[in-house]
Amino acid sequence: MSKSKSAYSIPGKKGKLDTHIIVVWVDNEAGVLARVVGLFSGRGYNIESLAVAEIDSKLNISRITIVTTGTPQVIDQIKLQLKKLVPVHKVADFKREDKQVIFKEMALFKLVGNNNKRNKALKACKKFNAVILDKTNKSCVIQITALRRDIDKMSKNLKQFGLVSISRTGAVAMTRGAETFK
Amino acid sequence: MPKSISGAEIVFKCLEDQNVDFIFGYPGGAVLPIYDELKNHSSIKHILVRHEQGAGHAAEGYARSSGKPGVVLVTSGPGATNVVTALTDAYMDSVPLVCISGQVPTHLIGTDAFQECDTTGITRPCTKHNWLVKDIKDLSKIIHKAFEVATTGRPGPVLVDIPKDIQFQKTNYSKFKKENKSNGKIHNNFNHKDIDKLVKLMSKAKKPIFYTGGGVINSGPKASELLRELVSITGFPITSTLQGLGCYPGDDNLFLGMLGMHGTYEANNAMHDCDLMINIGARFDDRITGKIDEFSPKSKKVHIDIDPSSINKNVKVDLPIVGDVQSVISAIVKTIKKTKPNFVKSNKQQISKWWEQIGKWREKKSLEYINSNETIKPQYAVQRLYELTKNKDTFITTEVGQHQMWAAQHYKFDKPNRWMTSGGLGTMGYGLPAAVGVQIAHPNKLVVDIAGEASVLMTIQEMSTAVQYNLPIKIFILNNEYMGMVRQWQELLHDKNYSESYSAALPDFVKLAEAYGCVGIRAKTPEELDDKIIEMINTDRPVIFDCLVDKQENCFPMIPSGKPHNQMLLGPKDQEKNKITGKGKTLV
Numbered sequence: 001m002s003k004s005k006s007a008y009s010i011p012g013k014k015g016k017l018d019t020h021i022i023v024v025w026v027d028n029e030a031g032v033l034a035r036v037v038g039l040f041s042g043r044g045y046n047i048e049s050l051a052v053a054e055i056d057s058k059l060n061i062s063r064i065t066i067v068t069t070g071t072p073q074v075i076d077q078i079k080l081q082l083k084k085l086v087p088v089h090k091v092a093d094f095k096r097e098d099k100q101v102i103f104k105e106m107a108l109f110k111l112v113g114n115n116n117k118r119n120k121a122l123k124a125c126k127k128f129n130a131v132i133l134d135k136t137n138k139s140c141v142i143q144i145t146a147l148r149r150d151i152d153k154m155s156k157n158l159k160q161f162g163l164v165s166i167s168r169t170g171a172v173a174m175t176r177g178a179e180t181f182k
Numbered sequence: 183m184p185k186s187i188s189g190a191e192i193v194f195k196c197l198e199d200q201n202v203d204f205i206f207g208y209p210g211g212a213v214l215p216i217y218d219e220l221k222n223h224s225s226i227k228h229i230l231v232r233h234e235q236g237a238g239h240a241a242e243g244y245a246r247s248s249g250k251p252g253v254v255l256v257t258s259g260p261g262a263t264n265v266v267t268a269l270t271d272a273y274m275d276s277v278p279l280v281c282i283s284g285q286v287p288t289h290l291i292g293t294d295a296f297q298e299c300d301t302t303g304i305t306r307p308c309t310k311h312n313w314l315v316k317d318i319k320d321l322s323k324i325i326h327k328a329f330e331v332a333t334t335g336r337p338g339p340v341l342v343d344i345p346k347d348i349q350f351q352k353t354n355y356s357k358f359k360k361e362n363k364s365n366g367k368i369h370n371n372f373n374h375k376d377i378d379k380l381v382k383l384m385s386k387a388k389k390p391i392f393y394t395g396g397g398v399i400n401s402g403p404k405a406s407e408l409l410r411e412l413v414s415i416t417g418f419p420i421t422s423t424l425q426g427l428g429c430y431p432g433d434d435n436l437f438l439g440m441l442g443m444h445g446t447y448e449a450n451n452a453m454h455d456c457d458l459m460i461n462i463g464a465r466f467d468d469r470i471t472g473k474i475d476e477f478s479p480k481s482k483k484v485h486i487d488i489d490p491s492s493i494n495k496n497v498k499v500d501l502p503i504v505g506d507v508q509s510v511i512s513a514i515v516k517t518i519k520k521t522k523p524n525f526v527k528s529n530k531q532q533i534s535k536w537w538e539q540i541g542k543w544r545e546k547k548s549l550e551y552i553n554s555n556e557t558i559k560p561q562y563a564v565q566r567l568y569e570l571t572k573n574k575d576t577f578i579t580t581e582v583g584q585h586q587m588w589a590a591q592h593y594k595f596d597k598p599n600r601w602m603t604s605g606g607l608g609t610m611g612y613g614l615p616a617a618v619g620v621q622i623a624h625p626n627k628l629v630v631d632i633a634g635e636a637s638v639l640m641t642i643q644e645m646s647t648a649v650q651y652n653l654p655i656k657i658f659i660l661n662n663e664y665m666g667m668v669r670q671w672q673e674l675l676h677d678k679n680y681s682e683s684y685s686a687a688l689p690d691f692v693k694l695a696e697a698y699g700c701v702g703i704r705a706k707t708p709e710e711l712d713d714k715i716i717e718m719i720n721t722d723r724p725v726i727f728d729c730l731v732d733k734q735e736n737c738f739p740m741i742p743s744g745k746p747h748n749q750m751l752l753g754p755k756d757q758e759k760n761k762i763t764g765k766g767k768t769l770v
Binding site for chain 2: 030031034035038042073076077080081083084085086
């Protein structure tokens with residue numbers, strides 16, 4: 001082993017990284033998002049995407065959906081640390097591969113070009129619930145909902161059809177069947 | 183119909199309802215309405231510090247030595263930023279603090295007003311929770327909640343930021359009723375099956391060890407009593423972290439001394455070789471574990487902690503028990519007494535070999551040092567201080583560095599809450615203000631800050647506080663003119679390049695003491711040391727004791743960086759014996 005000059009220990013073996021979707025129910029109050037995000041940045045956890053909105057205006061509850069990667073140990077820490085925050089009510093977590101959970105992202109594509117190009121673009125988007133939100137002689141805005149990697153693929157794909165602007169959300173998640181998150 | 187009262191008065195009503203006796207603070211523009219109200223509340227005494235960091239550490243000393251939350255009152259902007267170090271310190275060491283800060287009036291927030299800062303933003307990562315009060319109607323609820331958050335579960339600091347206009351506004355105050363409803367953040371519903379499992383593991387273990395930490399202290403004096411009972415009915419060896427010192431008598435034969443980077447040879451080797459490790463209220467800190475991959479490879483690990491996020495954070499454990507240390511130990515003791523009333527006897531044979539092995543490690547006498555007749559060895563100074571103060575129920579605080587480790591190694595505590603030190607954050611300058619807080623909580627007790635000359639200068643201004651309130655604290659400086667621990671690491675790890683670790687100019691501490699209006703004493707030789715210490719003890723005023731010690735002394739034993747527990751570096755005596763040459767040292 002190489003000679004360590006640090007007063008701290010040398011890093012141990014890195015475990016395998018998994019992608020997890022973490023859903024957090026919080027009081028919708030000032031600074032709550034900063035607390036959650038600050039916990040991630042402060043402890044060196046990773047955020048791939050983030051979606052947050054109020055879901056119950058009466059109880060004042062917001063639902064935060066975070067896509068993150070980490071070793072099983074890190075994922076456990078994330079959940080336990082989140083649960084310690086005062087405005088956090090509950091935390092759910094599942095693996096991206098989990099078949100019991102649906103998760104979706106939405107993207108808006110703005111395309112500029114002739115009719116032919118735009119029609120081709122629309123055709124390419126067909127299987128992702130494409131909706132045309134705006135249309136002019138020269139341009140259109142297409143909305144799709146899909147998985148992250150499909151949107152990644154589409155945004156590359158559409159370049160040839162005059163894609164000029166992309167806007168996309170973080171993933172949101174919901175369990176299949178009658179079950180709800182514990 | 184209750185009378186409408188001002189926000190400032192509500193603050194004091196809340197503090198009264200929370201039975202607060204002392205607040206540590208410093209006035210300023212944005213808290214003046216609260217300071218104006220102070221005169222109407224005689225049950226609350228305000229201690230005026232000289233710097234807000236001092237207020238924070240004094241409140242920590244108060245809290246750690248009394249078990250009650252410490253209360254801090256500071257102004258906006260610099261007042262709040264100055265207290266950040268103390269809040270972080272309290273957060274790392276789980277000390278309950280409630281910090282109330284003033285803020286610029288609501289309509290000025292966000293305008294870069296005079297002495298404005300984003301206090302809740304700055305303190306968010308160093309508090310358990312914080313609040314900005316935007317509506318006077320929420321004020322009392324928030325302050326009471328703040329006390330609840332600070333003192334329950336794993337304790338820690340909280341901050342309530344109150345804009346000046348809120349302090350002036352009026353509303354009704356309804357008396358505080360303690361709610362028994364759990365907020366879902368406190369975990370004490372451990373499963374009794376886990377206790378049975380633990381007892382089973384304990385009865386099978388051939389090389390068991392208790393590894394205890396600050397959680398035992400935080401759980402209250404009863405937890406320490408129960409721990410002593412648990413150790414005596416099992417006959418297992420016990421070691422403690424820096425923060426846990428005092429929860430088990432330091433001079434008891436079952437106690438192996440402190441473990442970790444500067445822990446004893448027997449404690450660290452026992453941790454490495456044990457087959458059952460029972461962690462009670464400690465957190466597998468990196469200064470304890472050394473190299474994680476080789477940490478205690480052959481043991482089953484049990485972790486008792488009130489904070490679920492401490493479990494499996496650094497070290498994967500086999501049996502986690504989430505709960506308050508006191509209730510868990512009580513359940514273990516009950517179960518053992520019921521199911522195995524003769525545990526000690528039946529167990530003695532089984533662990534006798536283990537004790538034999540520990541005895542061999544003990545023979546190394548890892549805390550020994552080469553004493554001198556000419557210069558005072560720092561270890562000797564701490565030992566003499568211990569011998570001359572051990573019968574006085576003394577409270578010890580420390581700064582951070584070599585002196586802190588020597589104090590931990592050579593001062594033997596036999597009661598909890600007698601030892602206040604900055605372990606997690608390692609804040610130089612903690613000890614002096616902490617001693618102020620301890621003396622406030624225990625006016626008739628002997629309070630000694632074992633200090634280094636570099637650390638103590640970071641908060642030396644608090645001597646003025648000690649003089650103002652006639653607090654006879656003793657600042658016992660082990661003066662080697664170096665930042666000793668930095669110097670030690672430079673010697674061992676950086677080829678003796680003593681970069682910026684020598685203080686080429688230092689004040690004359692005796693004259694400094696006189697300038698502050700307290701007493702200065704200097705000891706230069708081992709011969710005069712005892713007399714001077716006795717003189718210090720008998721002085722009923724604050725004392726700065728300038729103890730001139732060996733400048734080159736290193737703190738041993740030491741686990742070098744990136745090494746497991748069983749590869750310790752021992753002191754000079756052992757090195758002479760085993761002829762560790764220059765090469766051995768570069769292995770560090």
